[in-house]
Amino acid sequence: MPPFMHRAVTHLSASVSALAVPAAAVAVSLALFGAFVALVGVDPVEMYQLMYRGAFGTWFSWQNTLTRASPLILTALCTALPAQLGLVIIGGEGALVLGALAAAATGVALNGAPVALVWPAMALAGMAGGALLIGGAGALRQWRGVNETISSLLLTYIAIAVLNHMVEGPLKDPASLNKPSTAPLADTYMIGTLPGSSVHWGLVVGIVCAVAAWVLMRRTTFGFAARMVGGNPRAARMAGLPVGRLLVVTTALAGAAAGLAGMVEVAAVHGRASASLVAGYGSTGILVAFLARQNPLAVIPVAVLFGGIGASGGLLQRRLDLPDASVLVLQGIIFVVLLASEAMQGRLRLFAFATPAAKEA
Amino acid sequence: MDHASLGWWGVPLAVLAGAIRVSTPFLFVSLGECLTEKSGRINLGLEGTLVMGAMSGYATAYLTGNPWAGVLVAGLAGSLLGVLHAAICALERVNDIAVGIALMLLGTGLAFFLGKPFIQPQAPQLPAIPFGWWSGSAQVRSALDINPLFLVGLALAPLLLWGLRTTRWGMVLRIVGESAEAARAMGYPINRVRLLATAAGGFFAGVGGSFLSLSYPGSWNERLSSGQGITAVALVIFARWDPVLCVWASLLFGGAGALGPALQSVGVTQGYHLFNAAPYVLTLAIMIATSSSRHRLAGAPAELSVTR
Amino acid sequence: MGNALRFSRRSVLKTMTAAGGLGALGAGLPWTPAMAKTLVIGFLYVGPRDDYGYNQAHAEGAAAVKAMPGVKVLEEEKVPETVDVENSMESMINLDGASLLFPTSFGYFDPYVLKEAKKHPDLTFLHCGGLWTPGKHPTNVGSYFGYIDEAEYLSGIVAAYASKSKKLGFIAAKPIPQVLRNINSFTLGARSVDPTITTAVVFTGDWSMPVKEAEAANSLIDQGADVLTCHVDSPKVIVETAEKRGVFATGYHASQATLAPKGYLTGAEWNWAKVYTDFVKMVQGGITPPNLVRGGLKEGIIKTSPYGAAVSDAARRHADAVKAKFMDGSFVIYKGPIKDNKGNSVVAEGKSHGQTDIALESMNWLVEGVTGSIS
Known part of the structure; x- marks a missing residue:
């Protein structure tokens, strides 16, 4: 040859x-x-037939699957990006929650401003919220040697407590009587669905971010340096790479992805921040990242697969009496x-x- | 003092009683994890093991009528998950942290799946030993109704410390954890040692879980664990891989968890969400204060991935 | 079937505040053979359906529906209050042909139930929460809720007779109006027997936190409380802890009597079996269910657990007398003068708020005699 x-x-x-x-x-x-x-x-055969039907069998099932997949893409990036540096981050849930809270507060504060201003502001706030949390875990790892896996998990618990405190306290809408939440986002600021479907634009946001993350990690000097740190930190340091900066920037970007997922949840689904935001997308995202072998592009199909598993879960409960x-x-x-x-x-x-x-x- | 009510004195008493009641799962999981980590591996899956232990222990106690059989089965279920962890980690290029996360998910999922029929029934509970018989106060008596598992945990800690320091198997375990290369050169079976250490760690964590369902709060349901298993893993780092320090760390955490409800019962209700986050904030603060980027923590096994 | 429903939709009353009327309507209907086609009904629960509490109460209602002829019941548990609600309902509609849906969690309503209802105007959505507003919400949505604080008031009376320390304990999830109303009614009931009684409140922060709930129960007992009650999703741990510590308990959502044979006094329970079978009978009969259904003991939406062994004759007589007044609609819980626990007047002398009074829906105070505050 x-x-x-x-x-x-x-x-x-x-x-x-x-x-x-x-x-x-x-x-x-x-x-x-x-x-x-x-x-x-x-009967396993019957079960898998049902699962296929519930996940991919009909146009409706596809919409169900894709709706569930969209936050998973972004929360998976929260684990996949730091993984390039050899870090295991499991705080996607916390970053999503904090991002959602920041985005909701921004959206409410800017009520009346044009959509073209509000959306970017909410997205930035959400990303900042997530970046603060996961970037914080990265910084603690770099400067205090605190294990990032455990700190990101603890920060998640703290973020959830902060969310609860804020929506029941300082940010509570007095009209949200029996379900404490922030004031609702004006209808004009809600992100709609893709034409002809019930899938919201968050899916597109997720795909764009995954592609961007792939380009960053595989096609830029930054990504090359990051992966070198992941391969051999000592060699990277000897080669004069700014390990600390790479680490903090990458973890912050990872948090920003999950924070953006929070913004999308607020602006496309919930319309406000409340305790319901804690729905487990962060933890499933970890799984998606690992199954995608931490490849940002592979995250997309894997998220769809897991969206499908989630979508078929209801059918398993209803038809086969299997537990959730x-x-x-x-x-x-x-x-x-x-x-x-x-x-x-x-x-x-x-x-x-x-x-x-x-x-x- | 009013016989029936303790007023503000109730707060320290509740924190003390809470420390004893709430700390036991922390204690068992952290002792188990301590042992596993000393062999150079971290098992983050102990959260799943704890939940599995709680479910299997409760189910067994209900089906056999014997709570101690429940404790035993919980421990065995835990060591099964530990063996699984060790077996997968023994393969090449497998990250022990990732395996832990996977087992956290699998253990929790299996426990929820199999535990559905046991949410409703009432299983017999572990008996408590009334150490407060001397006191005239019902509150003190109740605070000193101590579960034997807590005492077992207390006794286990110095025993483990002694075992690790002075016995032959303790030394082998520490050598494997300090330097796999040296252990290999000396002819010790690294994977088998780690397998035993992880299985033993899983046993303890499973027993810790059975305490949740068979003693305090003494019921099986899907919200039973609020991250005690994973917090206990962090506790080990804070306790510097010293079993006796694990006891103090667990008591501190149990007390921190009891503070919120105790303050509220005397009328302090503001910011209760933040009180409830106290154990997590405390863990994080302590980890920040005691870690260092420059050198390895004292007592940390050199082979451990979390400390590198 | 769609035709029959569409025909009737315009014809029947849009709003009813009393389910008593609803029951009569449903029961009075002739069973039309034309409607014999199976009605597929979907139930969604926010938690596990065997939790001895909120979800179990709804699942018991669903079980009663299941026993009716001509229906097929679909159930999904642990559906979180996210887009999953829409997806699950959509899946029940699309894949299983459901035409009547019972999303049973309060937080499902806005935006999920509303969105689905707009999307499927020919299907019926009946939500638990009592949130429907005419003109604002779709007409194929109904929302129902019960004045369970009536039963809490009765529990308070029974608790007052049982208590020796004159201190009661209340473990609650979050300081929201529904919860505060239960705490206040319970306390008012107790203080109607003995005005020196106080209730200490502990908020756990979430609807299901077993360790925190047990810790709160122990703390309250240590502070001298000898009757506990609660408003959390599953009262199991609290009732069991009370029994273990040898104090009394009153239940919530469903009956927990079997969990505490010695100390269970009575409890405030939902009677969804009646509400749901009534609704289903109406739909089967081609009648549009009313959009807003609210009611208490009188309407049969609420019931009390049978008295436990520890309840004295005096307590039974007193509670039964008040219950009779609830049943004939003559009893008002929130009748001035009522002060909050900071000394401010919240219901003025001579004023009174009946159960249907909207002012009670936004309660944000704790009544005099409650220790604790709303942060």
Whole structure:
């Protein structure tokens, strides 16, 4: 084979393997979960048919799935971006909540101003809120050596307490009697749905952010430097890279993504900030990021997959009398199997002929 | 003093009683995690283990009528999850923190799934030992109705410290946690040691969970844990991987959690959400105060990923 | 079926404040064979449906509907108050053909139920919360709620007789008007027996926090409270803690009598089984359910748990006498003069607010005799 073909085949083999392993992991997980529900007396074939129908079987199911997927893309970025530097951030929920609170407060404060001003202001406020929280965890890691996984989780609990305090105290709308919340956003500031569907524009925001994150990490010097820190921090430091700055900026960007998800939740769904914002998008986002192998582009299809699992959960409850926790169990199995499959990555000999060629090259 | 009411004196009493009541799950999870981390691995999945322990313990106690059988099954369920964690982490290129998060999800999901039929029934509870028999005050008597599991935890802490410091297996565990290379050179089976340490850690965390469902608050439902499992993991860092310090840290946390309701019962109700966040703020503050970017924490196992 | 419904929609009363009328309407209807086609009904719960509390009360209502002929009941639990509400209802409508929906959580109404109702004008949405406003909200939406504080007032009377320390404890989730109204009615009921009685309140901050609830129960008992009650989603832990500590408890949402055979006095319960079967009978009969349904003991939306063994004869007689007045509509809880716990007059001498009075819906004070404040 001519050398350029070697390279092409090697590249193809690598990406097929990169896709094949997670796909195989999902297949194994589905088999395991099928066996699990069979144990409690449910026909797995019927269950998967129902799940497919509930997630992707009809145009309505697709809308349901995509609506659920859109916040997941952004909260997954909150974990995937710091992962490039080798950090494990699990505070997406807190960043979303704080971002939503900041965005709602801004939207209410600017009531009367033109939409073209209010939306960017709300988005900026939301991103700032999230960036403050996760960037804070990054800064603590850099300057105080505090473990970012644990601090981001603790900050999430604190952020939720702050949300509750604010919507029941200083930011409470006196008219929100039995469901304490901030004043509602004026109707003109609500983000609408994509034409001909019930899916709001948050999906587009999520996709744009995921692509931007991919470009940043894979096509810029910043991203190259960040990934170098993730690969070998000591070498990166010796090479004179500004490790601290990279770390804080990346975590802040990650928080900003989740904060933006909070802004979208307020402006496209809730119309105000209240305790209902704590809905678990942050924790599912962690799972999406890991299943996407921390690749910002891969986050998009994986978020759709998880949106689909969520969308089908109701059908499982209604038709098969399975508990709502079925979705959690399936997600947990997928996560565990996927991590175990990490060890298989790169060892799969799908294209046996390609491997020696790769060595040659 | 009025016999029936303690007024403001009730606050310190409630904090003390609360410290004893609320701290036990923290204590067991942190002791277990301490052991696991000493072997050089972190198991963030103990939150899931705690919930699983709470569910399986309650279910077993209900089905067999024996709460101690529940404690045992909770511990075994916990070690099962621990073995799973260790087995996956033994594979190449697997991040122990990620596996922990995955098991947190799986453990919680399984517990919720299997625990549905046990939300309603009432299971027999673990008996308490009345240490307050001498007191004339009902409040003091109740505060000193101490669950034997708390005492087991108290006794376990110095035992673990002694074991880690002086016994042969304690040394092996610490060598594996300090330097896998050295342990390998000395011929110790690193993965097996870590597997045992994680399984033992899971056992303790499972028992801690059974305390939640079988003693205090003594009921199984899906909101039982409000992050006690994960907070306890942070506690270990704060306690500098010292089992005896884990006891003090757990008591501090139990007390912090009891402060909010105690203040409210005497009429201080402002800002209760912020009081409720006190344990988390306290953990974070302590972690910030005691960590350092320059050198490893005293007592930290060198192989531990969280401290690198 | 759609035709039958559309025909009737214009014809029947739009608003009714008494479900007594509703029941009579539903019961009086002839069973029309033309309507024998199965009616698919969807129930959405915000929490687990076996929580011994809020969600269980609704699930018991759904179970009663399930036993009716010609219906198919769909249930989904733990549906969070997000876009998931819309998605779940949409899924029930699209994939299972539901035409009558019961979104049972207060927080589902705005914007989720409203959005879905606008999208499906030929389907019926009946929401628990009593929030419907004529002219503002779609006409295919109904909202219902009960004056459960009537039962709380009776619980207060019973608690007063049982208490020796003259201190009662109330564990509540959040200081919102519905909760404050229950605390105040409970306290007023108790103080109608003995004006020296006080109620200490602890807010836990959220609807389901078992450890915090147990801690609050213990703190209150340590402070001398010997009757506990609550307004949280699941009273199980609180009632069990009270029983363990040897004090009395009154229940909420559903009956917790089996959890505390010694100390359970009585309780304030929802009677959704009646409300839901009435609604379903109306829809089956081609009648549009009223948009706003509110009522208390008299209308059968609320009931009290049977008295426990510890309730004295005097307490039974007193509570039964007041209950009889509630049943004939002659009793008013909020009758001046009433002071709040800071000494301000909140209901002036000679003034009174009946149950339907809208002023009570925005209650933001704690009555004299309650220790604690609203932050």
